[in-house]
Amino acid sequence: MAHTPVTILTGFLGSGKTTLLNRALRDPRMARTAVVINEFGEVGLDHALVASSDDTIMVLENGCLCCTVFGDLVATLNRLYHAREAGEVPNFDRLVIETSGLADPAPVLQAFLSDPTLAGLYRVGAVIAVVDAVNGPATLDAHSEAVRQVALADHILITKRDLLAGDRAEAVATELAERLRRISPAARITWSDAPGFDAVALLQASGFDPDSASADARTWLNEAAYAQHAHHDHLHGPHDHGDHAHPHGPHDRDIASFCFVREEPIAREALRLLLDSLQQNLGPSLLRVKGIIHVAEEPERPAVIQGAQHLLHNLAWLDRWPDDDRRSKIVFITQGFERAEVEDMIAVLDRVAARTAAARARAQGLR
Numbered sequence: 001m002a003h004t005p006v007t008i009l010t011g012f013l014g015s016g017k018t019t020l021l022n023r024a025l026r027d028p029r030m031a032r033t034a035v036v037i038n039e040f041g042e043v044g045l046d047h048a049l050v051a052s053s054d055d056t057i058m059v060l061e062n063g064c065l066c067c068t069v070f071g072d073l074v075a076t077l078n079r080l081y082h083a084r085e086a087g088e089v090p091n092f093d094r095l096v097i098e099t100s101g102l103a104d105p106a107p108v109l110q111a112f113l114s115d116p117t118l119a120g121l122y123r124v125g126a127v128i129a130v131v132d133a134v135n136g137p138a139t140l141d142a143h144s145e146a147v148r149q150v151a152l153a154d155h156i157l158i159t160k161r162d163l164l165a166g167d168r169a170e171a172v173a174t175e176l177a178e179r180l181r182r183i184s185p186a187a188r189i190t191w192s193d194a195p196g197f198d199a200v201a202l203l204q205a206s207g208f209d210p211d212s213a214s215a216d217a218r219t220w221l222n223e224a225a226y227a228q229h230a231h232h233d234h235l236h237g238p239h240d241h242g243d244h245a246h247p248h249g250p251h252d253r254d255i256a257s258f259c260f261v262r263e264e265p266i267a268r269e270a271l272r273l274l275l276d277s278l279q280q281n282l283g284p285s286l287l288r289v290k291g292i293i294h295v296a297e298e299p300e301r302p303a304v305i306q307g308a309q310h311l312l313h314n315l316a317w318l319d320r321w322p323d324d325d326r327r328s329k330i331v332f333i334t335q336g337f338e339r340a341e342v343e344d345m346i347a348v349l350d351r352v353a354a355r356t357a358a359a360r361a362r363a364q365g366l367r
Contacts, residue, residue: 003123003205004081006095006112010105011130012139012146016159016192017098020130022046024199031063033204034080034092038069038100057089059279065090073097073108074115095122096203104145105129105152106287109308119314124306125207129153129187133161137182140251147251150183151333152288152308155202159192185257186222186331210304210316217292217304217322223329226259255287258339261345262328265296270353275305275312275362277349285337291330292318305330 011017021037022045024030037137051061058066069076083089099105105127112124129149132139135299136158139146150156150166158180161173208220266274271293278286286309293303332342 003097003209003211004093004121005127005209006097006122007203007207008097008099008105008108008207009129009130009203010099010103010127010130010149010153011157012136012143012149014135015130015132015139016157017130019159020157020192020199020203022049022085022097024203025049025060025062025064025066027200028062029200029204030060031090033094033096034065034067034084034089035096035098035166036067036069036073036076036080059090060330062183063090065092071267073110074118077122077341078117094125094204094206095100104148106148106284106308109152109288113306113308114139115310123207124207126154126205128155128157128202129184130157130159131180133158133173133176134163137172137179138227140179144251144254147183148253148287148335150180150187151182151255151257151335153187154207156184156187156189157192157202158189161191161193179252183255183257184250184333185228186225210318213319215318215322217302217318221259221290221292221329221331223259223261223331226257226331243260254335256332256334256338258332258342260291260330260332260339260343261296262294262330265294265299265326266328267296267353267357268298269356270349271295271303273353274346275307277345278307279312281345282334282337282342285335286332287335288333289330292322293328293330296327299326302326 009017009020021035025035025045026049045058045060045066049060049062050058052059056068059322060066067076067080077095080089084091097108099108107126107128112118112122129152131146131150136146140150158173158177164170164172180187180189190202192199209215276291286307289305289307289312291305293305295303298317300320302318302321304318305312306316332339334342
């Protein structure tokens with residue numbers, strides 16, 4: 001059974017999520033997309049968009065379905081899915097969830113990766129963070145939730161650039177984009193006023209699907225972006241750029257985004273130890289992890305891992321490697337944990353796994 005792809009739309013209060021949604025919902029291409037929001041009053045859908053509604057569900061003029069969370073996201077999405085299957089609501093093949101402006105998106109990600117109900121029906125396609133060009137820098141300085149929204153994003157949309165005033169308007173916009181790039185090196189950054197910007201295409205991005213034969217793990221992980229980010233930090237230092245000084249907010253420094261690359265295959269037992277250790281030692285500090293793993297016992301098909309905070313999704317397997325590069329690559333987004341600490345943990349686990357394998361071999365030799 002195909003999993004319905006989900007886009008998680010996040011962004012701080014006043015960032016422009018409502019404008020983005022209203023812009024997209026006018027388009028007929030949204031007809032087969034369901035939009036789930038916290039409450040209608042908060043989102044402020046244009047009345048011109050609404051064809052019919054009850055207390056919890058709106059059917060828009062273009063046929064798109066819009067509903068509110070009934071208190072619990074898991075229950076809402078489960079009910080929505082079965083209402084679709086029963087023909088009680090318009091059919092949809094994509095889902096967009098608009099989070100509260102103050103919300104940390106990590107628990108929403110976590111729900112899709114760990115809850116058996118959601119994991120069996122839906123899959124996360126993309127996380128989008130909307131950032132206001134005018135108030136964004138101050139918001140990032142004042143609110144750690146805004147920094148976490150950016151850190152977890154696959155795609156960052158910068159809005160309200162046209163409202164920047166003064167001689168430094170272009171410089172301010174550039175500085176904001178550079179700051180967002182440091183927080184989330186692999187995210188794609190787009191401007192809402194860019195020529196050809198397509199709000200519908202952004203919200204309907206299907207993202208990475210491990211069950212698809214055409215799944216592109218390379219684009220999903222975007223290892224090159226992390227390599228470039230690490231090279232920049234090596235040249236200038238992560239927080240001291242000398243003549244190339246960049247502003248860092250008080251919460252930016254807590255975020256670490258990096259890609260761990262391993263040349264040798266990982267034994268299945270060592271991988272199990274790694275996943276257990278990530279959950280136990282990093283917990284809520286592990287904002288997001290995703291990777292493609294060369295498991296020694298399965299050399300012809302890579303394993304895919306995904307997780308948010310202290311819960312990791314069950315392993316998925318690709319049918320084949322996307323290219324000739326068979327190295328394991330794991331992207332970590334952490335808060336309060338540096339890359340060196342994670343690498344030290346992996347090194348310890350390697351030694352433990354090696355000793356366990358040696359002991360098992362000796363025991364078998366004595367039989």
